[in-house]
Amino acid sequence: MLDVVVIGGGMSGLTAAIHLAGAGLKTAIISRGDPVCCLSTGCIDVLDLGGRPMDGYGALPEGHPYRLVGKRGIEDGLRMLKDIMASSPIPYTGTIRANREILTPIGTFKTTCLVPRTMEASQGCRDEYLHVISFAGLKDFYPSYITSRLPDTGFSLFDAGCSSTLALAARFEEQGFLDEFCSWLSSIEIPPGRVAIPAVLGLKNPVAVMEEISSRIGRTLFEIPTLPPSLPGMRLFRTLKTAFQERGGEVYWGNPISSVEIRGATVEAVTLAASGRPTRVQGRAFILATGSFVSGGLYATRESVREPVFNLAVRVPGARKDWFLHDFFMPGHPIEGAGIEVDASFRPAGSSLENLFVCGSILANSEIMKNRCGHGMALATGLKAARQCERMLV
Amino acid sequence: MTFEHCTRCTICVENCPVYKVEPRFPGPKQAGPDAQRFRLDPEKSVDEWVKYCCQCRRCQVSCPYGVDVADIILKAQLKYGREHLSPLAAHLFANAYHFNKLGSTLAPLANRASDWPLTKSVLGLFGVSRELDLPEFRFVNLERGRRRMGRGRKVVFFTGCHLAFNRPDIGRKVRDLLASTGCRVVMPAQTCCGLPALGNGDLDIARKFALKNAAMLTRYIDKGFDVVYACTSCGLTLMHDYPGILDVPGGRKIAENTYNVYAYLFPLLQAEAEGGPLGTLELSLAYHIPCHLRALGIGYPAARIFEMIEGLTCSILDDNCCGLAGTYGFKKRNQETSRRLGLIAAQAVRDTGADTVVADCGACRMQLSHYALMPALDPAEIITQAMANTPKRSRAGSGIAQKILQTIQMKRRSA
Numbered sequence: 001m002l003d004v005v006v007i008g009g010g011m012s013g014l015t016a017a018i019h020l021a022g023a024g025l026k027t028a029i030i031s032r033g034d035p036v037c038c039l040s041t042g043c044i045d046v047l048d049l050g051g052r053p054m055d056g057y058g059a060l061p062e063g064h065p066y067r068l069v070g071k072r073g074i075e076d077g078l079r080m081l082k083d084i085m086a087s088s089p090i091p092y093t094g095t096i097r098a099n100r101e102i103l104t105p106i107g108t109f110k111t112t113c114l115v116p117r118t119m120e121a122s123q124g125c126r127d128e129y130l131h132v133i134s135f136a137g138l139k140d141f142y143p144s145y146i147t148s149r150l151p152d153t154g155f156s157l158f159d160a161g162c163s164s165t166l167a168l169a170a171r172f173e174e175q176g177f178l179d180e181f182c183s184w185l186s187s188i189e190i191p192p193g194r195v196a197i198p199a200v201l202g203l204k205n206p207v208a209v210m211e212e213i214s215s216r217i218g219r220t221l222f223e224i225p226t227l228p229p230s231l232p233g234m235r236l237f238r239t240l241k242t243a244f245q246e247r248g249g250e251v252y253w254g255n256p257i258s259s260v261e262i263r264g265a266t267v268e269a270v271t272l273a274a275s276g277r278p279t280r281v282q283g284r285a286f287i288l289a290t291g292s293f294v295s296g297g298l299y300a301t302r303e304s305v306r307e308p309v310f311n312l313a314v315r316v317p318g319a320r321k322d323w324f325l326h327d328f329f330m331p332g333h334p335i336e337g338a339g340i341e342v343d344a345s346f347r348p349a350g351s352s353l354e355n356l357f358v359c360g361s362i363l364a365n366s367e368i369m370k371n372r373c374g375h376g377m378a379l380a381t382g383l384k385a386a387r388q389c390e391r392m393l394v
Numbered sequence: 395m396t397f398e399h400c401t402r403c404t405i406c407v408e409n410c411p412v413y414k415v416e417p418r419f420p421g422p423k424q425a426g427p428d429a430q431r432f433r434l435d436p437e438k439s440v441d442e443w444v445k446y447c448c449q450c451r452r453c454q455v456s457c458p459y460g461v462d463v464a465d466i467i468l469k470a471q472l473k474y475g476r477e478h479l480s481p482l483a484a485h486l487f488a489n490a491y492h493f494n495k496l497g498s499t500l501a502p503l504a505n506r507a508s509d510w511p512l513t514k515s516v517l518g519l520f521g522v523s524r525e526l527d528l529p530e531f532r533f534v535n536l537e538r539g540r541r542r543m544g545r546g547r548k549v550v551f552f553t554g555c556h557l558a559f560n561r562p563d564i565g566r567k568v569r570d571l572l573a574s575t576g577c578r579v580v581m582p583a584q585t586c587c588g589l590p591a592l593g594n595g596d597l598d599i600a601r602k603f604a605l606k607n608a609a610m611l612t613r614y615i616d617k618g619f620d621v622v623y624a625c626t627s628c629g630l631t632l633m634h635d636y637p638g639i640l641d642v643p644g645g646r647k648i649a650e651n652t653y654n655v656y657a658y659l660f661p662l663l664q665a666e667a668e669g670g671p672l673g674t675l676e677l678s679l680a681y682h683i684p685c686h687l688r689a690l691g692i693g694y695p696a697a698r699i700f701e702m703i704e705g706l707t708c709s710i711l712d713d714n715c716c717g718l719a720g721t722y723g724f725k726k727r728n729q730e731t732s733r734r735l736g737l738i739a740a741q742a743v744r745d746t747g748a749d750t751v752v753a754d755c756g757a758c759r760m761q762l763s764h765y766a767l768m769p770a771l772d773p774a775e776i777i778t779q780a781m782a783n784t785p786k787r788s789r790a791g792s793g794i795a796q797k798i799l800q801t802i803q804m805k806r807r808s809a
């Protein structure tokens with residue numbers, strides 16, 4: 001029997017699971033698939049309503065998950081992530097005291113808070129000449145988007161014989177290829193300034209690769225996140241998954257929960273639909289971190305929005321006809337506030353279940369796109385739910 | 395879920411080992427859901443590249459929407475195989491069982507013959523890669539060593555070809571472990587699970603094998619036996635393909651009564667250990683999780699047993715395909731893909747600094763020991779050795795594993 005079963009292996013579920021396994025509890029993650037993190041920039045957005053991250057805190061509505069966690073809790077979540085990443089080959093840069101800007105592949109700037117070391121030098125890159133290095137035939141990355149938007153820029157192409165970010169990343173892990181690339185780079189004429197490269201500098205040790213290139217050409221270098229497949233997102237996800245496994249955590253990947261067993265106010269077990277015969281997993285406590293619509297944590301039908309695992313009550317903003325807005329990606333789209341409401345202990349509000357906690361983007365009132373609080377909220381609520389769960393068990 | 399549930403998020407692409415090293419393969423999203431919209435039954439397949447998929451199933455495991463990406467690709471591979479003349483290597487590997495059987499009957503000769511330059515060049519003409527040595531045959535294969543023991547639970551051990559013909563010593567360790575917990579173990583005559591034939595585009599041969607096994611297994615299940623497997627690829631075939639694409643009579647019953655041997659042993663060994671350690675072994679392991687164990691959705695049962703062993707540390711590595719993928723890497727056209735993936739997986743093993751690598755799959759072990767230049771063991775060898783080191787149990791550790799482990803420990807002590 002496990003102490004805790006975490007359902008969902010995204011940023012929030014992983015954060016909760018790492019904390020619990022680190023506290024010595026026997027913990028497992030069940031996840032139907034890989035999380036949204038793998039498609040993300042790998043940068044941690046905390047809150048961006050103008051100015052510093054916490055400047056916007058007071059403007060959040062009462063029911064926003066951040067308000068339930070508190071400022072201290074948000075900071076704890078970020079610190080936990082930074083500590084984990086600091087002991088990996090991909091340390092993170094930044095603090096809750098400031099937001100920063102990173103260059104995107106279309107030459108715009110994205111506001112975020114914590115970034116992998118490989119994107120550190122993106123901040124302030126518009127203050128000097130910027131040279132973009134890309135690869136002949138690389139799909140979905142067009143340096144002229146950047147050079148046509150930003151004045152003092154130029155680019156060069158290297159022919160690596162492959163056209164995907166993943167293939168390039170595999171090549172950058174070979175010393176021979178790295179040498180070849182560096183000697184090419186040293187041979188071309190680049191005006192004084194910084195050098196940027198799409199995020200392809202290997203999956204495992206991108207910082208080391210970046211530093212080697214940087215020292216060999218004597219320039220400051222940084223990565224630009226790409227469209228998915230996104231190496232920085234994968235690196236973040238895999239580092240957290242490994243951190244969990246190093247703490248003794250178990251993973252069950254690739255199958256959804258098919259049923260749950262509840263007796264009285266207690267969730268006793270969940271069953272996942274594995275090949276051939278279902279696998280039953282028992283636990284003393286459960287954490288629901290199945291994400292929002294994009295991961296299937298919430299599911300919309302014509303009549304309603306459902307939570308498919310426990311069939312928890314879902315807060316839905318108004319009538320269905322009000323969900324329709326011209327632009328889905330418009331900040332403040334009502335459907336962005338849909339989700340599970342929780343009480344101060346992060347148990348589902350209005351439910352009698354005593355050993356179930358909820359965290360991450362499945363939470364109601366989060367409005368992630370409007371508030372730009374994606375990974376930051378997953379970290380903060382994941383840690384908070386885990387602490388509540390720990391308090392109940394220990 | 396069908397191809398129509400794909401949202402094109404590319405998470406499957408991120409997880410595809412072949413895509414990152416083989417430019418001729420367009421990746422699981424395109425080979426699976428994308429191309430599926432254009433595959434019409436009566437039309438002859440033109441997507442020859444679909445054969446570059448090694449069926450590691452990582453795409454399907456990672457898909458957040460539950461799309462059966464690997465199954466879609468497998469069906470396309472079988473359709474292609476049905477409509478086109480297969481290369482000789484594919485025939486050879488689809489029928490690997492018969493060659494294995496012959497090879498182990500003539501073991502001394504066959505082993506020598508597979509080292510001859512002439513054999514290698516002939517195999518080369520057939521499209522067989524010469525990068526890795528073909529596995530060695532053992533004369534005393536498991537089929538010959540049939541025995542019954544114990545009076546407890548009744549268990550059929552589905553050994554799979556690798557343990558039967560190449561590593562009967564591991565097969566015997568698995569059998570003895572089961573017997574030591576009181577199981578009555580039988581190893582009735584069995585044939586290839588059918589996976590190599592599926593992997594080589596031949597549904598008919600795969601089904602022929604599967605029907606034979608299914609008849610045998612259901613007979614035993616009806617008499618109250620459980621089925622256990624040690625090879626995780628055979629396991630996945632029994633659990634997923636027998637009731638699925640192979641659709642054999644009794645397929646569902648087999649899937650419902652079949653267990654991974656370490657999942658089966660875990661509660662039994664736990665009871666035996668009575669809350670204390672199961673055994674002792676001062677060793678650090680890199681546990682390479684075979685892709686097909688991952689795809690089974692049962693967690694990593696051997697790792698739970700390792701936790702009961704004093705002195706053992708274990709790093710779990712579940713992000714890499716070893717690249718051999720059964721018979722895939724033995725084909726010349728896949729040789730370079732297999733080599734590069736082997737190097738990536740081996741590097742991950744070496745990065746852990748572990749003494750030795752462990753994997754539940756014979757193909758992974760061959761590949762990893764070749765590229766990581768270290769011994770690769772089966773979990774049964776570790777568990778047996780740890781239990782032998784416990785004074786209260788006098789079971790003898792033996793064989794290859796013991797020698798390897800002793801060497802490692804001597805090196806550690808002198809370091």
Ligand SMILES: Cc1cc2nc3c(=O)[nH]c(=O)nc-3n(C[C@H](O)[C@H](O)[C@H](O)COP(=O)(O)OP(=O)(O)OC[C@H]3O[C@@H](n4cnc5c(N)ncnc54)[C@H](O)[C@@H]3O)c2cc1C
Nearest residue numbers: 008010012032033035036040041045291295360361374375
């Ligand atoms: C394309 C995209 C890019 C983004 N980029 C950024 C960014 O750059 N920076 C940032 O800070 N934020 C970003 N965000 C937002 C951020 O990624 C998410 O808000 C956050 O990571 C959500 O984490 P989560 O743990 O709540 O859920 P998810 O990451 O959605 O994880 C949920 C997990 O639960 C699993 N699951 C679902 N249902 C079941 C079930 N029934 N049984 C078992 N498992 C199940 C899923 O497979 C999944 O693995 C992005 C979001 C998107 C969609």
